[in-house]
Amino acid sequence: MTHYWLLKSEPSCFSIDDLARRPKQTTFWDGVRNYQARNLLRDTIKIGDKAFFYHSNATPPGIIGIVDIVSNGTPDKSALNPEDEHYDPTATPDNPRWYGVDVRLEKKFSRLISLDELKLHPGLAEMQVTRRGNRLSVTPVTRNEWQRILAIIDRDAH
DNA sequence: GCCAACGTTGGC
């Protein structure tokens, strides 16, 4: 069964357009350094799931598209690379500590659905990403929330 | 195991 997620990225670091330029519009979602998010990436998110691509620390922040999850969780090798900005000296090949998944761009929305809009929408205001103080970069999205957002985009297209 | 200090996230 397909599950739905929201993945945050700062567009100044990695944007949906950056993903669109990658070979096969696919990349390894690396650099997550929070245990709760790590557990989701390692254990819970599976091939065939889908996720919203969320631009955080943007003006405005919001949901900008959809990615398909195209691998199960695998060790995040960026933690092992001293040259990488996400290097973690406590990670080892035997105990990789951090995980990620491969994602492929499914769709960039015709417009960004801003955080403000989510908060104002009765069916979306309870999304985890709208909660004050929420810092988790990987959060679950309910089937209803997923379909409501698709309906907004679909409506705009007509 | 507590908790103060510190670092990071991310909206504004």
Add this chain to the structure above:
DNA sequence: GCCAACGTTGGC
């Protein structure tokens, strides 16, 4: 750039 929220670290 500010700062509230929250996660992590480390002394005790």
